[in-house]
Amino acid sequence: ADWKKEKVAELEELTNKNEIIGIVNLADIPAPQLQAMRRSLSGNAILKMSRKNFIRIALGNSNKNIEGLADYLEGQPAMVFTEMNPFKLFKILEDSKTEAPAKAGAIAPADIVVPAGDTSFPPGPILGELQQAGIPAKIDKGSIVVQEDATVVKEGEPVPKNVADVLTKLEIHPMEVGMDLLAVWEGDTIYTADVLKIDEEETLQTVITAYQNAINLSVNAGIINSESAPLLIQKAARDAMNLAVNANILTSETTDKILSKAYAQMLAVASLLSSDALDDDLSEKLNSVPAQTASEDNTEEPEEEEAEEEEEESAEESAAMGLGALFG
Template sequence: MAASEHVVPQWKRDEVDHLISMIKKSKMVGLVDVGGVGAKQLQGIRDSLRGSAVLRMARNTLMIRAIENSKVKGIDDLSGHVIGPVALIFSDQDPFSLSKFLRENKTKAPAKGGQVAPNDIVVPAMNTGVAPGPFISELAALKIPARVKTGVIHITDDTVVAKTGEVISNALAQMLGRLGIEPMELQLKLVAVYTDGAVFTSDAFEVDLKGLLEEVVLGHQLAVNLSVNICYPTADTIAMIITRADLDAKTLAINVGFFVPEMVRQFLVKADSEALALAAVLSGRNPEAVSPEILARFRTPVAVAATAPAVSASKKKKPEKEEEKKEEGAPSIGSLFG
């Protein structure tokens, strides 16, 4: 008698065909870890994904067969990540956007004994709806203040029952469940994705966008500083380089005494400051060596023009003509550099 052939149930064939269809028409196919996620929480996550992605639960063997039979170029490596409690997720988003969306759309879940509190767990003041009895002693054992009011037990004050990082006891987990408090946060985590002909694991797209932006800003600042300091002109730094070069040239001209007409005011200010400094030294040795007018300037600074000697109108014209002749042949700041 011929060995009987194994017949694959029709529902399995239909499921594989459906998964293959989803794989072929999706820009991105991923695997998400659904370990520890209950049916209620999974439905909440499905609702939050509506319009962004489609989540599909199936047996691992069927998911592997669908991936391999889809004949999509480069997707075979995704089957190697179908391990443990995972589900397929289909989306037209890029992996970075989808991963960010999943991180930001967490769902609440009841606590279990032995779990670690993700945040401070607070039991708010409330009407428990429970009649007087052993329940009030259970609350007291957990240091939750309560009293009987209008025939039911009321929690009188908001109470922190577990701080961030503390282990939740079985008794506390049961109490939170009875009070309808779900302190745990669940999220789907991308394990691996297929997109643009290649498979990527979670470490490739779990990016700290805020930290990345800070690094980009810092890199730009360093690049600008380098460009200005080595005088490497770019569209972003040419104005800063020119401004710095102009300032350096003027500083050099002042320090070496290289006179240029457009800096006459700066030269006069420097000369006046040096003259006052010299007068201060002389007056310290011999007060009579310095005129009263100069001594007065130590106490009341005035403009350079106010200290210039008065000249008659008849004598003023000739120096102006001579100054004009000198300025015609005077060098510019640019001549400092050839």
């Protein structure tokens, strides 16, 4: 039939025009939620629902090596055409999902737990319904109370009808309604959902750690690049200052430090002498040594700590900017 050929031709044209093509599953999505999800993609992606056979033919006829996407046609499939980064597309679709009540026979996406506490239900038949669903409930002070957290369905198991009814009455909505992005094709590579689903915080921390390790390696190995050059110059300046002070090389930068060092050494020698060998002025100076020493000890460390904090903040900002480009 002509309409079938037109459908396939439309999918084929969109496949050839777009750089990123995804396969989504629209099964069990109510019409209102589907319309809301379409709006969330508006301007960023095109969603086309079609029969599995039509999609397979369009993928096979495409001028791209994209036939592998046909292996991910599940449920009620649809194609997504976009220029967005696959990870950003996955995140948008995941964020658009909404909570939904459990239906009898639905597969639990995770352990379904009824939390302990007051249900606000007065004594009545629902007490028996809760207990039959495996929920430890009792009457306490005129209302039905769940005595302890109860796992009523394990992850991957179907939801029994009586449990689904009880969960709905308790207003516990353990299911998610939304488009499941099953696979995305980009540049001859197919990314599956398990690859696209990543922990952003963990990934960000990994990138930051890798960046900091790379910077440390560059600085310690003396490798000059745009990131390490300022740190290498600072390190060289500190090393030169330490060398000059320890070697008593007088310059406009080292004179005060060398004099301070000599003064401290003088006090150290004086502290070894008996009190009879000291005049009043020197005794007074010695008595103030603890306060001065504490003050002197703290003069250098804050600068080093501030430098380290600045380097870490710079690393985190650079890494976060890179990750932001990835996820949008």
